[in-house]
Each structure stands twice: as structure tokens, then as C-alpha cells.
Amino acid sequence: MPVTAITVPILHANDAYHVSPVNADSGGGAAEFATVLDGVRDAATAAAAASENDEDADHIAVPPMTLFSGDIFNPSLESAISKGRHLVPVLNALGFDATCYGNHDFDFGVPQLESLTSQTNFPWLMSNVRESSGRLLANGREFHVLERGPLRVGLVGLVEREWLDTITSLPPGLVFEDFVEAGRRIAVSLRNEHRCDMVIALTHMRLPNDERLAREVKEIDLVLGGHDHFVQYVDAEAVGRGDRTGAVVVKSGTDFHDLSKIEVKVVREGEDAPWTVEHVDVEHLTVPPGTPERADIADSVSEIRDMLARKLQKPICITTTPLDARSATVRLGESALGNWAGDIVRWGYDVDAVLLCGGTIRSDLVYGPGEIMLKDLMEWFPFEDPMLVLQLTGDQIWAALENGVSMYPKQEGRFPQVSGLAFVFDPSREPGSRIVSVDVTSPKRAGPLDREAVYTVATREYLAGGHDGYTALVVDDPSKVLVDDENGLLMTTMIRKYLLGLKMMKSFAAFHGRSPIGAHSADEEHEHHHHARSLSAGGASDAGEPAHSSAVASLAAKVVARQETTAASQLALDCVHCYRDQRWSRLKQVATGVARLPVISPVLDGRIKMVEVDEENGAGVA
Incomplete structure (x- = not known):
């Protein structure tokens, strides 16, 4: 048949x-x-x-x-x-x-x-x-x-x-x-x-x-x-x-x-x-x-699994809030994890702003609350290109953000994750004209983005090369590249140094029996401890900056800007900026006996907002 x-x-x-x-x-x-x-x-x-x-x-x-x-x-x-x-x-x-x-x-x-x-x-x-x-x-x-x-x-x-x-x-x-x-x-x-x-x-x-x-x-x-x-x-x-x-x-x-x-x-x-x-x-x-x-x-x-388990199943911090690394989160809107990482880079490089993208954050999972392992950090940020620092005009920053939201609502990796910036976009507009407003939230430059002014911006080498549509970040003048690929740090390195800084500060406090950042009154001690445990404490600072950035600055600005550079606060700076001196060996011994891990609490603070249509009256609402 x-x-x-x-x-x-x-x-x-x-x-x-x-x-x-x-x-x-x-x-x-x-x-x-x-x-x-x-x-x-x-x-x-x-x-x-x-x-x-x-x-x-x-x-x-x-x-x-x-x-x-x-x-x-x-x-x-x-x-x-x-x-x-x-x-x-x-x-x-x-x-x-x-x-x-x-x-x-x-x-x-x-x-x-x-x-x-x-x-x-x-x-x-x-x-x-x-x-x-x-x-x-x-x-x-x-x-x-x-x-x-x-x-x-x-x-x-x-x-x-x-x-x-x-x-x-x-x-x-x-x-x-x-x-x-x-x-x-x-x-x-x-x-x-x-x-x-x-x-x-x-x-x-x-x-x-x-x-x-x-x-x-x-x-x-x-x-x-x-x-x-x-x-x-x-x-x-x-x-x-x-x-x-x-x-x-x-x-x-x-x-x-x-x-x-x-x-x-x-x-x-x-x-x-x-x-x-x-x-x-x-x-x-x-x-x-x-x-x-x-x-x-x-x-x-x-x-290889056994080797990874030995090296990477090591806790590096504790998060009190969930860290959402799913594509549907980091490629469609503000992300607490993106905020936290961006704020660390901004503080570590002392720049006006940080521009990352949702595709920087991988793994597609939700982590915590609880212990965060070194493995988790490496899976969030698996790429090996360093963080650069560029001089960019406000117009370039605006254009970069336009590119970042141009493909919304597709889950494209170009969607921006930022620090030192707050912006509103309207997805109902044509791509290229969706950004409604941009504000700079870094204390030194706080205010509406000046399209003609020059800002210092940290970003990945990958984005600075114009990839994912970020041609606005391409800098032809070498003098405008303040930190190049030879000298830039990996994002994971900056985060690990930051966490090590917090751990060393706890060790110093345990060694000397005092506040991690040298606070003297009970109220000051509570405030400094709170900032040491969180880059995202909620609320706003006196300068009007989102609390992430205020909290990051608390490790430097609250201490260094007021010239209260106690031994502990300076040590935190040393840890993050990779300086080494004779204090390290003694404090490492103390750190080994300290069971407490650094505690973080990243949150959303509204730095990225989307205009939505109010169906009752047709008005746009951010």
C-alpha cells in the first residue's frame, strides 16, 4: 500500500x-x-x-x-x-x-x-x-x-x-x-x-x-x-x-x-x-x-562543577531585599540590582553618572533575601570588558537614553540602567523622541540635564564601542577618555572591592570596639551603620538625590567631604580603590574571625519612570 x-x-x-x-x-x-x-x-x-x-x-x-x-x-x-x-x-x-x-x-x-x-x-x-x-x-x-x-x-x-x-x-x-x-x-x-x-x-x-x-x-x-x-x-x-x-x-x-x-x-x-x-x-x-x-x-x-563549587560557593554579602535579575525586569524598567551596581561604580570612579544596560545583567533569576555568593555576582555580570570613564555632553547622554528605550517593549539588552541620572520616557512616542525629561542626581551636578554641558560618565567598554545601538557613546577624541580599557576595572572587581571595604570596616569596628565609620553619638552610630548595610535605604537625601546615591556617598561624602577621615573611613576608601598598606595584614586576621557579612538592601527609587496613559481622561501619567 x-x-x-x-x-x-x-x-x-x-x-x-x-x-x-x-x-x-x-x-x-x-x-x-x-x-x-x-x-x-x-x-x-x-x-x-x-x-x-x-x-x-x-x-x-x-x-x-x-x-x-x-x-x-x-x-x-x-x-x-x-x-x-x-x-x-x-x-x-x-x-x-x-x-x-x-x-x-x-x-x-x-x-x-x-x-x-x-x-x-x-x-x-x-x-x-x-x-x-x-x-x-x-x-x-x-x-x-x-x-x-x-x-x-x-x-x-x-x-x-x-x-x-x-x-x-x-x-x-x-x-x-x-x-x-x-x-x-x-x-x-x-x-x-x-x-x-x-x-x-x-x-x-x-x-x-x-x-x-x-x-x-x-x-x-x-x-x-x-x-x-x-x-x-x-x-x-x-x-x-x-x-x-x-x-x-x-x-x-x-x-x-x-x-x-x-x-x-x-x-x-x-x-x-x-x-x-x-x-x-x-x-x-x-x-x-x-x-x-x-x-x-x-x-x-x-x-569543573566541583572546582566551581569550591571557589565560588563563598558568601560575599547578605541582601535583605530580593535582587531580580530576570530579563523581564532589567530590560523593561528600573532594577534594584542595576541601581545598586551602578551606584557602586559611580562612587568608585567619582563620576557624575553611570550608564549601563539591561543586557549587562544576566542569569534571569531572582536572588534573596539571604546570602549572596560569589557565584551569583559572577553570573549577574559575566562579561569581561572593563568600565571606562568618558567625558560626554548632555546631548550625548540624552541620545544614549533615547537609544536605550527605543526598542521598548521588546526585551532588548539596550534598555538603560543608570546611576546619577533620573529620566522619564513615553513609549507611545516614536523611537528617537521618547525621552521626556532627564535630571542629574549626583550631588555635585544636581539639576536638569544641561544638553550643552560636559559630564563624566562611566560605562562598559562594550557600550562605549557603540554596540547595542549606543553610537552616542563613541568618543573620537582620546583626551575625552579619562579611564581607558587598559586602566578600567571590571564591574565585578569594583563590587567585590566595595564589599571587602564594608567587611574591613566591620573588622576595624570589632577590633576597636567602635562604630564602623567612627561615629561618636548613638544617633550617628545608627545612621552610619544603616548606610554601611545598604546602598538603597529609601527616601531622599538633603540634596534631593535618590537614597541609593546618598547611601553610597555616606561612605565617602558624609565622612570625607566633612573631612572626618577617621582610620576606618579611610580604610573603606582604600579597599575599594585597591590601595594597599601595612594595615591590611592585621585587619585581615581580624576579618577572618568576624562572622558577620556585609548587609545590603537595594531597592527601586524611581530613577526610571514611564509615562502611562490614564484611560479615564487620556492624560499621560508618570
């Missing part, structure tokens, strides 16, 4: 960073993911074998394919240490049939990426970006063809231009082909020249671009997307695809926690007729806590 229908099973994942579960309650982990993956894959393989043996069946199943949509080699703490090398045996053991490149796969440079992928046992696709020589970026493949039963399935790998602009390590002269044009060109070639019955696009793009690809390129049957860290299935009808039913775009979550089980039904009207997709079913599977590990993958990551 001729076969007139085939079920094609596909297993899909994307954006996996942590080989171990991030915490006991979250589930996930590469070895646990492998167990779930193998169970589903083995069942699909068995179903295909059974249908192959049924000679009278007109509807058969074929063996499954396992596909991945980019972002695997970074960012994670493990990757920061191994530069992605620890993931090669994991990927090979998982048994992927193909993957496309993601933006974070390039974080350690193209040569390192090519070295890593050359050791894997499956193809990497990069169909629409070429180097100036004409070679596909990172030696990727333009397409790949899989055979499943009587079917030939063509794969194409497509990326969006937006994230190419965010990568510092790419070679010059790249040639980008629009993903719709490239997708159509290659899909037509796969069907006509390579006799493919079905075409799948592996993409690393935001959902709107995946939907555009599915809507405009009918030659592509299914879009399996990465880059977004959520689970979503877009129905064919939603993008105007009346040629079939079921899902046409699939997003499969993140971090070895999620897996999409996809079944594509293809049909034909006669033995010589072409195969067409009739329907696509998708089931979301998760890797729950307690899932057994697959032994070989568990063994391949245990050594």
Missing part, C-alpha cells in the same frame, strides 16, 4: 547556558535534560521502527531529528572559566543533528568558536552572514539536508542583523543578507536542486522577526527559533499561512529546562505527488527537579 502520510518527530531546544541546575527547585541541567531527551527520542525511534515493519500502513512515522537554535557556549560562570570548552563533550553526547549560531556563541571570538565547533559531531548553520572573503561567518554551513525515511528535510540557519551589532569580536566587513531574502533563496534551492520535501529554518532572532519569516517565506515549513527565552508556539493562521494548520513558529524556552516535542504531519495525494505539511503539533516538556542524570554527561561536567 502506498504511503500517503508521514509523521516527522522533531525535538527542539535553544539558549542553554548552565550545565547544572541553577538551584534545587528549578529543574534543568544538562545531564537531567539528556534523560528527558533520550526518553522522548527513544520512544519516537521505536514508533518509527514499528511503522517501518508494517507493510500495509499508509501512514508511517520516521526517526526523530534533534535540533538546537543557538546560544550554548556563553554566558555562564562555567564558560567564563573554560571559554566554552567544557560544553563540547556535553553537546556531542546529547546527539544534536544540527544547530545554528547564536550571538553569545561569539563571545570569546570567532577563532575560539571555530575551534569549539570543529570538535563537535554535528553541523553549525550560518546562512545569511558572510565575511569579507565571501566565506560564511565562523565557517558555518549555508544549509544541511537530513534524510528521514522517504523524506529529505532541508535545514537553513538564519540570524537577525540586530544582534550582530552587539558583538565586539566579529571580523570587519561582514556582509549581511536579509533573513527573508536568504531564507527564500535557500529554501527554493533546497526544494528544486536538492530535492527536499520539507524545509526547516533554525533561527536566532526575536519573535517578531521569526513571525515575519514564517509569514513571508511560504517555502519554509517550520521556524524553530532561539534568542527569546520563553516558550511560545505561533499558529499558522496568526501569520496568514492558510496552507496548513498548527504551529509555524516554535520557541522552546531556555537553559536545559525546556524541550519542544514537535510532530509534523506531511501528506501527499498520490505516489508521485509532492509531500506537503498538513499540520504541526507541539508539546512543551520540562526537566523537573529530581530528574535522574545521564551518567556520561554527569561525569563530563563534574570536575
